[in-house]
Amino acid sequence: MTFKLDIEATLKKLLAQEDTDNDKKITVEDQGPKSFTITSEEGHQHTLSGTYHLSNLLQELILAKENGDTVAFISLDHLEEPPVKRISRMIREYYWNGLTRTMDASGIESLLKDSKNETLDEIAVLIVYVPYHDEQAYSYYSELQKKLPLEVVRLPEIISPEYVRGLNDKPGILSLKLELVNGEIKGVPFVVPGGRFNEMYGWDSYFESIGLILDDRIDLARAMADNFQYEIEHYGKILNANRSYYLTRTQPPFYSSLISEVYIKTQDKSWLESHLKTAIREYETVWMVPGKRLTGFKLNRYLAEGLGKPPEAEAGHFNHVFAGYAKEAGMSILEYEEAYSKGDIKNPALDKYFVHDRSVRESGHDTSYRLEGICADIIPVELNAFLYKYETDFAKLIQGEFNNSFNYNGKNYTSEYWEHKASERKELMDSLLWNDTEGMYFDFNIATGAQTKFVSATLFTPLWAGICDAEQAASSVKNGIALLKEKGGIASCDEASRGAISEHRPQKQWDYPNGWAPHQMMIWKGLKQYGFEKELQELVYRWLYMITRNAVDYNGTIPEKYDVVIATHKVFAEYGNVGTEFQYITKEGFGWMNASFQYGVSLLDEGLIKNLNDLVPPDQLF
Incomplete structure (x- = not known):
């Protein structure tokens, strides 16, 4: 009717x-x-x-x-x-389009209205930074500058931390890939997380692509891989996001997973060959440089290279950090912070603090007590699981698609080469990060020479990457789920690890009681790979029930994260909850949350989908 x-x-x-x-x-x-x-x-x-x-x-x-x-x-x-059908349809028919952006004339106008585009003028002026060697982009934006309020800046050939710090007072957007389509230059599209995040983020893009591929939007998943490639070729890394202040910062590595999953759908071997070369380049030049992100233990860490405080933090965010030093110097907090940020004041203790802080942001887990104040000293379980996945992905692709012989940069790579790399990493992880007594993986602190014993959802990432043997998998599932399972799914950490919260030790958004889509999605894949079907169905149901119940009760709201303990989108720690501020209808949802819903529905048994439509609480089923 x-x-x-x-x-x-x-x-x-x-x-x-x-x-x-x-x-x-x-x-x-x-x-x-x-x-x-x-x-x-x-x-x-x-x-x-x-x-x-x-x-x-x-x-x-x-x-x-x-x-x-x-x-x-x-x-x-x-x-x-039915609510499951409606949420899934809205994501497929509206939200992906609502989150899609381009860096061409048609997309630049929305960027001019972006809240991050700070300006002293009444009319916004967007600074577009263009790589030194991208003549096409420089010419295109220079022409566009005649029609729109843009300032186009060509980056130097070598981008130093000192240079990046010098851009703090004039933040801008970094160009992404342009291509010629029917004689017209178009921006290669990308999907943004949503809300105030109006740029292409590193690991968000991979998790969004899982949902895009399920929804037959291979064009967008492939386009994001193409933009990853552009970033590596022109900025030296997959960026935290394409903003000027992220030039020294990458994010968790998922490039090999993305190109593998896109290739399954497209079977475009020349595309795969090009991207595989770029992925090997990223692996070798971003992650495996000794003394930087490769530690003396031959395992990896996050290490964002930069100077001073992260300029994207809101005013006053670091007042508690600067207060004591400012008082000692007889200066106001603002005066001291500005002098330190410009390099006029030297403070090695602050330098060290901000190395850790920037590295936390590089990790994607910004912020968490698991990493705060120690991140650059930590060998994280998840990062090494991600790089193990790179190594095994390279081995599979070279064996299966390139007849076990792949030439890059004058060197011939075989599957055996990468299998050996992966085997070495597993041995090192089992030696340094596996805890027999607890039956789980833990991060290792280089400075203290000991495991951290912080129970994090990241302990499951070795299952996602396929590192665990059967005994390790069973132990991790049994012990980890018992500690982290809540009403709405898996919490980022357990309450004991987070510790007591007080005025001087506030709640962090990547800690208990919050749960995040990328953790759930990796856990589900790991459980499926190792045959833990009962646990998989329960955890998927708990997460989807929470999303569905909140969407039903709150006008279709699909937010950035949830409090999984009480299963609500009402999360107020640190930065609030992106995706909850809208009128009448959400047109975007939130990128990786959308993807987690589509992925979860693809995994859930039909009977449980019926229960989900009827909003049967998980505690009545499990």
């Missing part, structure tokens, strides 16, 4: 009746009657009941309005759509 509705009249009546807190959403917190009658073209009346159906009506009216219509023809199938 289809209902013909006057959009403005229906919106006005619906919101006046049901949006009692005037936030332009219909949620469980509104105190309206939760009942609204609509009339079909044939005069048939139908009463919608409950928050979910009423918020669906609101969303469908807004979609029609944004399409330029004054009258909406709305199907009852959409208004009373």
Whole structure:
């Protein structure tokens, strides 16, 4: 049945009746009657009941309005759509498009309105930094500068930490790949996380691509791999994100996984060959340089190379760090911070602090007590699992697609070469990071010469990478899930590891009680690979139930993260929760959360999907 509705009249009546807190959403917190009658073209009346159906009506009216219509023809199938089907459809049909950006003329205008584009002028001026050797980009943006408020800056051939620090007062966007399409230059598209994150992020892009591939958006997954390649070729690394202040900082490595998964769909061998060469280059020049991200233990760490404090942090974020030094120097905190940031004040203790701080941000886990103040001294379980996956991916691709012979940079690589690398890494990880007594992997602190014993969701990443033997896998699953399983899935760490929270030790967003999509997705894949089907189904269900329940109750909200202990999107630690601030309808969700929903649905048994549509709480099932 289809209902013909006057959009403005229906919106006005619906919101006046049901949006009692005037936030332009219909949620469980509104105190309206939760009942609204609509009339079909044939005069048939139908009463919608409950928050979910009423918020669906609101969303469908807004979609029609944004399409330029004054009258909406709305199907009852959409208004009373089962929630799992609706969330998945909205992600597939709307959210990916809402999150897609380009760095060409059509995409630059939205960047001009971005909240990170700080300017003293009333009219925003966007600084676009272009790599030294990309003549096409420099020419393109220079022409664009004549039409739009841009400032185009060519980067030097060698980008030093000193140079990057000098850009702190003039932050800007870094160009990504441009290509010629039918005689016109177009930006290779990328998917942003959402909300205030209006740029291409490193590990977010991989996890988003899992959902994109499931939704048959191979074009976007492939495009993000192409932009990764551009970043490595022109900036020397996959960037934390394409902002000027990230030039010295990478993120957790997933490039080999991305190109492998895209190739399965495209079977484009020349594309794969090009990207495999770039991935080997990244492995060797970003991760395996001795004394930098490769430690003396022959395992890896995060080490963001830069100077001073991370400029993207909001004003006052480091007041507690600078306060004592400022007092000792007889200066205000702001004066001391500015002098230190410019290099006018030398402070080795602060230098060390910020090496760790920037490295935490490079790790993607910004921030967590697992890494705070020690990150550059830590050999993390997950980073070495990711690099083991690189090594085994290289071996499989060279063996299966290149007849066990692959030439890069004058050297011939075989699968045996990479298998040996992976075997060596596993031996080192088992020696340094595996704990027989606890039956789990732990990070290793180089400075103290001991494991940290911080119980983190990252302990499962060796299952994702295929490192564990059967006994290690069983032990990790048994012990890890017992410590980390909560109402809404796996917490980032256990409460004991996080420790007591106080005014002087505030909650961190990557710690208990919060849960994050990339952790869940890697855990699910690891459980599936090792045959832990019962545990897989339960953990997927708990996570999807939390997403579904919150979306049903809160007008379709799909946020950046959740408090998994009480299974809510109402998370206020540090930076709040991106993806919760919108009116009428979310048009983006949040990148890796969208992907986790699509991936979870692909793994869940049909019977459990029915339970999910009926919103059966997990504790009634498991």
